[in-house]
Amino acid sequence: MSITHQKRELSEYWLSAQAAVGAYVTGMVLNFNDAEDVLQSVAAAVIAKFDTYDPSRPFVAWALGIARYEVLQYFRKLGSDPHIFSSEAQESIARAYEELEPQIDRYRIALSRCMGKLSSRARNVLEWRYLHDVKTGRIAARLGTTPAAVSAMLFRIRKALRDCIEKQILAGEVD
């Protein structure tokens, strides 16, 4: 296999698995900046170890195995383990992504459409939380409300997005 072909193959694999791996890492490492660092470490490890990948196994499962290791390394380097999930729960979640992986593109498209339906206020809250990684307390200070109210607002927005995504997928609008 030529190097170019291998590169192309790797990129295709990674493109298909990246969101599942990213979701797993972001779900385990709650600070976005740290999660991105860990995701980069996973990507780099995937490239470094790609020669050892057995194509008869699902790529996403292989990459998630690496991601689990990198998450563990991250907490070790941190010197403490505030991570709350047991290894059994982590494994269950990782397995779930193997099933979810074929649907992720549809999720992404649906989410993108649902985002377009949000009001500017809801988008602002999401931007503060997701783009600027501002915690609920600071968002509350900006909005002149309580952290609990911001949490409630975030829950409402997320739930609305969840419902919207589900509705679009069930209706086959993103096939």
Added chain:
Amino acid sequence: MQALLDKYLDGTLTREEARLVDAWIRESEANARVCAQVFLQHYLTREYMVGTSINRLLMESEHDPAATHGGDEAAEDGSALLAEVLELEFAARQARQRQVELRPKQVTSVDTLGRLDLLCPQDEPVVPVRHIVIPRWTLYLSIGALAALLLLLVSSHGTGHLQQAPVQQPTPPTQTPVRTPVAYLGHVTGGRVNAASASGKGDPLHAGQMVELDGGLAEIIFERQARLIVQGPARLIVRSDNAIELLAGRIVASCPSTAHEFTVQVDSMRVIDLGTEFGVAFADPEGILVQVYDGTVEVDSRSSADSANDEPVPTRSLHAGEAAWIDESGNYRPVPFNELAFVRVREFEAYLQAKAGSAYHQWLAQSHRLRRDHHVLLYYTFDQSEDARYVRNLAATGSAMDGIVDGAEQVSGRFAESTALQFGQTGSTVRFSVPNKLEAVTIGGWFRLDDVPYLIGQIVASEDWYRPGALHWNIYQDGSLGLEKSMGVNGSGKHNQRLTASFPFEHYAGKWVHLVGVCDTRRGIVQLYIDGQLAAERELLDTSPIQLDQTLLGNWYGETLPRQFVGRIDELVIFDRALTAGEIADLVADQWVFPSSP
């Protein structure tokens, strides 16, 4: 559980909640899948936000004359581009690892865009961004990888700058949440609350805390002073100091001005207070029943992402005296207002006072129970009303059995807080109709006899006494109490059967006495009770149905002799069945039994 997962992602999950979540995930693959979906949405939302932000930067660079444009022909294949991206990532990773070995981990708290600006040396343009021309479709596919690439490349260029930046200690990925109570559990009666550490009066409740009530009633008082009566069995999540999510059961919210916009969320629907007292019941899949007792509420039944949209959209307003079923599709079905659909604050207080032993509240609590009893056809308490010409039927049968007052006056009743009707002026009566044909009937009430000036004083009387099934309940001047059932008229004249019991005037004059008459055609028996005790009983020969029909309370005009009842009546109740001796004794003792949810 999704709410707890959201809390986890925001770093506000308690250890106890974390254990719950962990156990729940391990419980089944389906649960793990739900968790994975929530994390996926979290990740994709971040990706979307970062992606649109970078897209904005690229758009700006396309309009920048300094940027190089190559057109579509210069576009590269997306996969090959990403392969190079990954390769670059690998190189960057190696370089970065070398840096990590040389310096402690550095974490900045600035946002992604800010970090890009911060990490770029001021004298260097962001070359990788400005000189790559990417076809639009490739951009969307590779946006996440590009973000990572940008971070890495810029990191490798910006090392010197980073080293000059103030060094911060690594930030733990989870925060220690400051947990301020948003509400408190109030009185609980007739049931048990299960809400983590909260179970009794005064226990604090925090945002996100689930409250389960297995039966009875519970009170929740919010920081912003909304007062919630939860009718068990029910389950809800306290969302904030002014909001709940109702998962099951029914609640009544009483909201002072400080709790304006108190919100009850049920699925994607929201009921928002605009200064009022209102009830919400959730019955999946029918939707929610909203009933407004006072003021106005707004019902927002927008579904899906629409509910997160703050743009003006049609909402429903319900005003005092209105009730409706509303589902998630926005279907709105008005229904008759039903006073008994919910336990309101005043009823809840009556139960509490009854527990404390107040005689009036014992009666009041029982009174609420009678209102909810589906065997009660008619129930008058003669409460003070704005229009003294009418007596309101408080039973579930509603206004069809309201009474029309003629000549009787409102006076004080058995308790200082209660009202009775005074009969005495000639012709004073209350007229009502009970058209039902009944196999059995129990008529009871509280009476205070002032005098027996006529041969017969009428308590309750079917107006058409000559019709089979009519009933007359009388006090006789000879010191007896009688209950008669008409068998109609045939060739030999009118026929009726009477049961009498001793009721000496001198003994009962001026005292409140509880009287009950039972007529049971199915068992063939007629009974009279005085103060809860069986005073007389006999066999009923005529077992044809009972039909009170047009009925008078306190008088009857069928004969030339007056039959005016002289005294006060504080309560009248008519059941469509024969009560047992025990039930009648309970009525007298004002024994209240906690109502079950309708």
